[in-house]
Amino acid sequence: MPELPEVETIRRSLETELTWRRIDAVEVRHPRPVRRQMRAADFADRLRNRRVVSLRRHGKFLLFDLDTDLVWVTHLGMSGRIQVADPGSPEAKHTHIVIGLDSGRELRFVDPRTFGFMVVLTPDELAESSLGRLGPDAYTALPRSRQLGAALAGRSAPIKALLLDQSILAGIGNIYADEALHRSRLAPQRPGGSLTNDELKALRAAIKVTLEAGLRWGGTSLDDLAYLLPDGRAGRYLSRLRVYGREGEACHRCGSEIRRAVIRSRSSFWCPGCQR
DNA sequence: ACCTCCCTGGCC
DNA sequence: GGCCAGGGAGGT
Numbered sequence: 001m002p003e004l005p006e007v008e009t010i011r012r013s014l015e016t017e018l019t020w021r022r023i024d025a026v027e028v029r030h031p032r033p034v035r036r037q038m039r040a041a042d043f044a045d046r047l048r049n050r051r052v053v054s055l056r057r058h059g060k061f062l063l064f065d066l067d068t069d070l071v072w073v074t075h076l077g078m079s080g081r082i083q084v085a086d087p088g089s090p091e092a093k094h095t096h097i098v099i100g101l102d103s104g105r106e107l108r109f110v111d112p113r114t115f116g117f118m119v120v121l122t123p124d125e126l127a128e129s130s131l132g133r134l135g136p137d138a139y140t141a142l143p144r145s146r147q148l149g150a151a152l153a154g155r156s157a158p159i160k161a162l163l164l165d166q167s168i169l170a171g172i173g174n175i176y177a178d179e180a181l182h183r184s185r186l187a188p189q190r191p192g193g194s195l196t197n198d199e200l201k202a203l204r205a206a207i208k209v210t211l212e213a214g215l216r217w218g219g220t221s222l223d224d225l226a227y228l229l230p231d232g233r234a235g236r237y238l239s240r241l242r243v244y245g246r247e248g249e250a251c252h253r254c255g256s257e258i259r260r261a262v263i264r265s266r267s268s269f270w271c272p273g274c275q276r
Numbered sequence: 277a278c279c280t281c282c283c284t285g286g287c288c
Numbered sequence: 289g290g291c292c293a294g295g296g297a298g299g300t
Contacts, residue, residue: 032283060295078294079284094284113283115295130296157277166296174294265279266294
């Protein structure tokens, strides 16, 4: 499940393949991935003959700037993958969108669960979209602990739920939220507004270190391989996870048994021994 | 601020 | 055959 480190890894690996490439052909085979396009036909019409100028990311959203003022937005959802391949090479099941490039290669959007989407937006549409309500990027614009505290002040919701709220911080998902909380020794159930200044500092530092670690290892590919790099390689952070998916195993820090609980209908893993 | 739904592959 | 994974939109 692509979170910030996975999406950033994908963005970086696409940069050489896409920058200044012209889009020659657009084939949409399944309507659902373009559901966010107000007029479905706009997707292909707005992409065709445009060049990709730059590749940006905000939270889990990929933003490809075109040589007009249009922005090609991609969200990978739960199971979305972007592949760049030679036309005619074997296609993955659930290849929903195929975009031909003037390099002779093609970009394929593959997404079994179809939670992901692609859409091409004008600046106005972009501002009005959910991207306009995104909080600061958790990696490139991580707020100081003071600002983080201000955002969490008065909130009784569990800190785990607030870390997943993209309007507070953009880019953290279920895995990195649990990992950052373990690093900061905070229990996921703690009310967001209950964190002391020292705890806020620890949390901020933990978010930074956790995202950097994820990035360094190319992100987390779970056993389902829902997330893979565009060249098909897997991220290698899975074996370094400290709590996520480790229910019943020993905490590397204190030896206690990792527990799992459902918080806001999401699995949370934490160590009752060293997270308070 | 919270709940439900969307979707398929994989596993029991 | 049924359940689980879960990001984000939309509704209340």
